[in-house]
Every structure is written in structure tokens, then in C-alpha cells.
Amino acid sequence: MKFIYCFVFIALSLFACGSSKSTATPAEIENLKKMVEQRAFEIESDYAYPVTTTALMSLQNAGLFLDGSNASSVSLIGNPNYLRVKGDSVFAELPYFGEVQMPSYPSRDNGIHFKTLLEDYEANQNEKSKAYDLKFGANGTDESYNVFITLFPNGRSSIRISGSKRNSIEYTGEVKKWSREKD
Structure with missing residues (x-):
């Protein structure tokens, strides 16, 4: 009996690993490709972690x-925020929840704000999922940031700063x- 359970578990595991292929439509994949190539997109976040x-x-x-909301997941629904990439520039107005290690004064608030040129921009597509991984640097008024973005063909996004x-x-x-x- 243990052999049957083990066989079923292994078979389901292999099936799950093989199903990580993109289920996006060709139109969704093409739209995402154009946004990334043209560097013309805007992200509005609904949760912060x-x-x-x-x-x-x-x-x-x-x-x-x-x-x-809780200490590890904060709802941003109804809270205006954005990260925009327009050509060689990036703009962000994002709320920040967490600990500031070195405060800078004077500061208008504790959010993440920058309007600057992209630094060391890289974009790579994941062949299986058709998602794009972007990374670049950005400078705010008194802080520098490393930004990592994953854009999915279904319109979802993940930003790590x-x-x-x-x-x-x-x-x-x-x-x-x-x-x-929009401007």
C-alpha cells in the first residue's frame, strides 16, 4: 500500500513540475513584449510585503x-501608487512599510520616491513562463535603490526594491x- 501512495505522489509531483509552461495567449505575450521593448509601462500595486x-x-x-493587512502583507487598495518606466526614465511613488536604517532629514515622508534615469537596465524573458525579469538602479533625492521587477503576460507584476x-x-x-x- 505504501508503494502505491509513493507512486501516486511521485507521479503527481512530476506532472506538477511539467505544467509550469505559460498558459498566456499569444496576444498577451506579444503585448507584454511590446511594453518591455518600448519601455512604456505603468505598475499600480495592490499589496506591499x-x-x-x-x-x-x-x-x-x-x-x-x-x-x-498585517505585519507581512499590507493592502494598498485605494492608496494611490505607481512605478512608471518611460523610455530611459523611471518614476515611482510607492508607500513604504518597514524599518529605515539611516533616516535622512528633511524628508517629506517615508515613502519610496524617485524620478530619474534608468541605470544598468536589463530585461530578460523566461522562455517557459514568458514573463520578463527586469532589473535596474534608480536614485531618489537622498537614497539609491536596486529595483527588480517581474512582469507576467496575464498583467500581474512583482516589484522588489x-x-x-x-x-x-x-x-x-x-x-x-x-x-x-495619461500624462
């Missing part, structure tokens, strides 16, 4: 997070083609 620290757990235990003065944070959301009419 900060590094869970003792300080964030203390805030959670004090009941300071809104419903649907590590700053020179704060803990890293991840965002998930939706990617859309940027057009001049």
Missing part, C-alpha cells in the same frame, strides 16, 4: 493595521501599457 520585523509585529499587536537606507520590500499589482494620454 515588508520584511517582518519586531517593530512591525509590535504595530500589528497594537491593532494599528487596517482590516486585511532594496534601498541603501532601509529594509527591502516587495509589491504585487497590475502592469498596463503607458500611453502619452
Whole structure:
């Protein structure tokens, strides 16, 4: 009987590993390819995932997070935010949840803000999933950032940002083609 369970488990595991191929339509794959090649897209995030620290757990235990949020997952729904890539420039206005290691003064708030040229931009496509992995550097007013983005053909996105003065944070959301009419 153990042999049958073991065989079924192995067969299901192999089947699951083989099904990581993209289920995106050719149109979705082509739209994503154009956005990346033209460097013309905007991401609006719906969740932030900060590094869970003792300080964030203390805030959670004090009941300071809104419903649907906790120390490791913060809902951004209804909170305006964006990361835009337009040609050789990148613009970001993202809320930050986490610990700042080296505060800079004066600062308008603790969010992540930059309007700068892309530095060391790289874009690579995953052949199986057809997703794109992007990486680049960006400089804010008083901090530098390393930005890692994954764009999926279904319109979902993941942004990972590590700053020179704060803990890293991840965002998930939706990617859309940027057009001049939005400005």
C-alpha cells in the first residue's frame, strides 16, 4: 500500500513540475513584449510585503493595521501608487512599510520616491513562463535603490526594491501599457 501512495505522489509531483509552461495567449505575450521593448509601462500595486520585523509585529499587536493587512502583507487598495518606466526614465511613488536604517532629514515622508534615469537596465524573458525579469538602479533625492521587477503576460507584476537606507520590500499589482494620454 505504501508503494502505491509513493507512486501516486511521485507521479503527481512530476506532472506538477511539467505544467509550469505559460498558459498566456499569444496576444498577451506579444503585448507584454511590446511594453518591455518600448519601455512604456505603468505598475499600480495592490499589496506591499515588508520584511517582518519586531517593530512591525509590535504595530500589528497594537491593532494599528487596517482590516486585511498585517505585519507581512499590507493592502494598498485605494492608496494611490505607481512605478512608471518611460523610455530611459523611471518614476515611482510607492508607500513604504518597514524599518529605515539611516533616516535622512528633511524628508517629506517615508515613502519610496524617485524620478530619474534608468541605470544598468536589463530585461530578460523566461522562455517557459514568458514573463520578463527586469532589473535596474534608480536614485531618489537622498537614497539609491536596486529595483527588480517581474512582469507576467496575464498583467500581474512583482516589484522588489532594496534601498541603501532601509529594509527591502516587495509589491504585487497590475502592469498596463503607458500611453502619452495619461500624462
